[in-house]
Amino acid sequence: MIDAKRRILLKGSLAAGAVGVAVGAGLLAPRAVLAAWPEAAFTATDIKAGLKALIGVEAGEAGGDITIKAPDIAENGAVVPVTVESTATGVKTVVIVAEGNQTPLIASFNLGEDAVPSVSTRIKMAKTANIQALVQTADKTYTASKEVKVTIGGCGG
């Protein structure tokens, strides 16, 4: 029984988005898929509350060999490139926080066992503020931050 569904899922996933097929095949209700998204963390306006909801701790400690690459001055707050790297061993999670945003928690990255702790993306910054990056290992959470000056705020409205 489970094999038949598995075959449909695997076969379908070659042709189209796996999740879409799974939903179509009745294997996954959209709500079940989206339930994994940490809404409380990403809608939190308080950084500590958001981090607690996302990674179980309110703050990190200094350390973790974290490097944050981001421009000193961002001309366009809607698109601020950020790279977070860490040479610490056993990093499982990387979190990016834009401290000046209404909802400061921007993104988290869960690293598989082969992943190198290095992620780059582009984020929205409402105004000049610190970008905070946290890395979490099995037993520690570290943090670092870098100020980015924003000349035109990036959240619209």
Place this chain on the structure above:
Amino acid sequence: MAGNIKIRAKAEGGETNVKALMTHPMETGLRKDKKTGEIVPAHFITEVTCKWKDKVVLTALWSGGVSQNPYLAYKFKGGQPGDPVELTWIDNKGGTETATDKIA
């Protein structure tokens, strides 16, 4: 296959570097349409899953705070030219896209 994800994977020095560019409005749900004055509803990628062969190397959870047309670069140890890498995103409306590349 999705025309709205560009993904390139390259093996360098024992690691594979992957860069991806996704097409997506990434609306936060906080922005007002300037003409109508109405709030533009939230529509953003919530989750990205990155695979190498059949292994998940990275999953990302995103808010609307990630920029429009998101860029994502990541690395993993290993990877041979010709290995498949795959990226899938899902958004808050249940939309989804997948793209693959072979490591160069």
